[in-house]
Amino acid sequence: MANLTIKNLHVRVDDESEHKEILKGVDLSMNSGEIHAIMGPNGTGKSTLSETIMGNPRYTVTEGDILLNGESLLDKPVDERARAGLFLGMQYPAEIMGVTNAEFMRSAINARRADDDPIPVREFIKELDKNLNLLDMNEKMAERYLNQGFSGGEKKRNEILQLLMIKPTFAILDEIDSGLDIDAMKVVAKGVNSMRGADFGSLIITHYERLLDYITPDVVHVMMGGRVVKSGDASLAAKLEDEGYTGLRDELGLDVQLTDEN
Amino acid sequence: MNKKLFTSEQELTAFSQQHHETAAMVQIRAAAFEQYAELPLPQFQKINYRTWSLFNGEPLVAAPSTLKPLTKSTATISQQGTQPAQIQLNAEAQAAGVVALDFFEAEQQFPELFAKYYMTIALAKDAHRLAAFHAAAVNSGVFVYVPAGVQLKEPLTWEFTQDTTTGQMYVHHVLLIAGEKSRFTILESRQSDDEQAISANIVEELILQAGAQVHFTSIDELKSTAYLARRAYLSANSRLDWALGLMNDSNVLDDFNVDLKGDGSHTEFKAVAISAGTQIQGVTTRVTNYGQHTEGNILQHGVILSDATLIFNGIGHIVKGARDSDAQQENRVLMLSKTARGDANPILLIDENDVRAGHAASVGRVDASQMYYLMSRGLSKDVAERLVIRGFLGSVLTEIPLAEAREKLTATIERKLIDGQKHRDRAE
Ligand SMILES: Nc1ncnc2c1ncn2[C@@H]1O[C@H](COP(=O)(O)OP(=O)(O)OP(=O)(O)O)[C@@H](O)[C@H]1O
Ligand SMILES: [Mg+2]
Numbered sequence: 001m002a003n004l005t006i007k008n009l010h011v012r013v014d015d016e017s018e019h020k021e022i023l024k025g026v027d028l029s030m031n032s033g034e035i036h037a038i039m040g041p042n043g044t045g046k047s048t049l050s051e052t053i054m055g056n057p058r059y060t061v062t063e064g065d066i067l068l069n070g071e072s073l074l075d076k077p078v079d080e081r082a083r084a085g086l087f088l089g090m091q092y093p094a095e096i097m098g099v100t101n102a103e104f105m106r107s108a109i110n111a112r113r114a115d116d117d118p119i120p121v122r123e124f125i126k127e128l129d130k131n132l133n134l135l136d137m138n139e140k141m142a143e144r145y146l147n148q149g150f151s152g153g154e155k156k157r158n159e160i161l162q163l164l165m166i167k168p169t170f171a172i173l174d175e176i177d178s179g180l181d182i183d184a185m186k187v188v189a190k191g192v193n194s195m196r197g198a199d200f201g202s203l204i205i206t207h208y209e210r211l212l213d214y215i216t217p218d219v220v221h222v223m224m225g226g227r228v229v230k231s232g233d234a235s236l237a238a239k240l241e242d243e244g245y246t247g248l249r250d251e252l253g254l255d256v257q258l259t260d261e262n
Numbered sequence: 263m264n265k266k267l268f269t270s271e272q273e274l275t276a277f278s279q280q281h282h283e284t285a286a287m288v289q290i291r292a293a294a295f296e297q298y299a300e301l302p303l304p305q306f307q308k309i310n311y312r313t314w315s316l317f318n319g320e321p322l323v324a325a326p327s328t329l330k331p332l333t334k335s336t337a338t339i340s341q342q343g344t345q346p347a348q349i350q351l352n353a354e355a356q357a358a359g360v361v362a363l364d365f366f367e368a369e370q371q372f373p374e375l376f377a378k379y380y381m382t383i384a385l386a387k388d389a390h391r392l393a394a395f396h397a398a399a400v401n402s403g404v405f406v407y408v409p410a411g412v413q414l415k416e417p418l419t420w421e422f423t424q425d426t427t428t429g430q431m432y433v434h435h436v437l438l439i440a441g442e443k444s445r446f447t448i449l450e451s452r453q454s455d456d457e458q459a460i461s462a463n464i465v466e467e468l469i470l471q472a473g474a475q476v477h478f479t480s481i482d483e484l485k486s487t488a489y490l491a492r493r494a495y496l497s498a499n500s501r502l503d504w505a506l507g508l509m510n511d512s513n514v515l516d517d518f519n520v521d522l523k524g525d526g527s528h529t530e531f532k533a534v535a536i537s538a539g540t541q542i543q544g545v546t547t548r549v550t551n552y553g554q555h556t557e558g559n560i561l562q563h564g565v566i567l568s569d570a571t572l573i574f575n576g577i578g579h580i581v582k583g584a585r586d587s588d589a590q591q592e593n594r595v596l597m598l599s600k601t602a603r604g605d606a607n608p609i610l611l612i613d614e615n616d617v618r619a620g621h622a623a624s625v626g627r628v629d630a631s632q633m634y635y636l637m638s639r640g641l642s643k644d645v646a647e648r649l650v651i652r653g654f655l656g657s658v659l660t661e662i663p664l665a666e667a668r669e670k671l672t673a674t675i676e677r678k679l680i681d682g683q684k685h686r687d688r689a690e
Binding site (some may be wrong): 108 | 351630632634636638641645649659
């Protein structure tokens, strides 16, 4: 069993002029075999948390720690974290001209293998076909340039395709459902569910309870004002859907500005 | 540069005799020999090559040892150093009457074509010192003639290797004549056997007669200090497409030129380059629209590692009278280190009103968000960088018609980048 623990995490982002503290002490722990969901109002730091766990150099940890199986990840660059088992399905994946999707995935898989033991081409193609099929994706998507000209929904599916090919231990999925039509959402959920098992855990960030109808989480966390303010079981998501964040904030007596109140 | 002459008149004559050269060629050599030291060096914007040793080695010293009659015949040509070219023509080419000959044999067999096209309209013998030196000292080369109307399915493949171990300077000439409405593809590759202080002076002349369509791919991997000219002359309605991989390891002065002389002629010029280590590559590509309704497009992408330098000059010149013509260009350079030096320098000279012209240029660094994305999937920095670069250079790769040549250029790019990264990582 693998474990990912976030301890009292404080994170700053260095904008042009200001140094803004965005995360103000996040605590969270999860094991492989579990699905956790994070919900929370816009601008509260959910993407910041996921990017910081992955190791995006734009974010600076000022306090606290991120531990994978008890070992700190803080001084490891992003590629090492990825090879250690982390994956981040991004809210805004980059587009890369001239590099095909398939070629990229093959490189990513081989990055986890010994230099003299690359994945055999036939094995790769078999796995790719299987996963394209599972995600209802056209074979041509694999030969297109990485995310280049992909629609919003195609990019999201493509993130899940990479997840299925790379098979990380922990996948953080940042708003993987945004911009997806209902059928696409089901497909994405099917992809994530196919990964479920003792060796896989996922942290799913979403604004909508709907995704969680298809991927039932074991734990739901609510983030507000740069902290996790409440955790509970799947029913917490339903409760938020009904009452909104203002209700929860007032119930908890928090002094947090929500963006839609200005 | 020193003004000591590279040889004497007697030796020059002796060399000509040894090669059974025509009187016309003897004359050309003598005149160029007279002139070259006094002629100015060619000037290329922002490229300062005055300290380069472009004249190392003596061109006429080592006489070719195996002057044996050639098997004429696909047109697979390979030439080791200044030895006579090994040429094979396949059945298709033979039946079509394609001629491919070693330079010395060709000047004897086709004196009229030499008189008309050898260093006349594509690069004049007295254009500048490097050209005149070439005319005086040329010691190897090939001649290819594709007759009118001939369309070749298979590419003409030629491979030239500079042999630096002989101590002989490499002065190599290619003269290609594409007859009217002929249509074919050329795959060239150039390399050096070793890294020694021997220079090269290479001139390739591509003459396209009316309606000819030629696709020219080359992968250059020179290791010697070199002047490398590729000069094309396009007659009416002819078309020349280029895909060049400038993957040299040494200081190279590339002088590429296309004259769109005939009405309706068209060139698409695409080149990619990588400079690594401490090398300097200076690339000047000029397209001149003389004829009406002519079109010339230049696309040059390059990558610089470590302390290397890469300069792209793109010159689009539309002369008065070249109505309804088009000149576009894009020059982009990506720098992978703080000490890399690069320039992308577009120049448009427009002397006619009824034209379209435009340019784009940039000197930039690898996009951080792309790098982060790739690395977040576990690729190391070096591998991620190579992928982004390969994407950046992709515009030329996709242009290469043959899968095999595409793969070769991909592999060459990979090799050069890995070398460059190693050099950088050691320095860091
Ligand atoms: N790179 C950055 N530069 C400047 N400000 C940033 C940066 N990243 C995040 N922020 C700021 O940090 C705050 C938290 O942003 P973050 O993207 O983490 O929120 P979020 O919870 O993911 O919101 P959403 O639900 O809208 O995706 C916001 O105010 C945002 O503007
Ligand atoms: Mg977000």
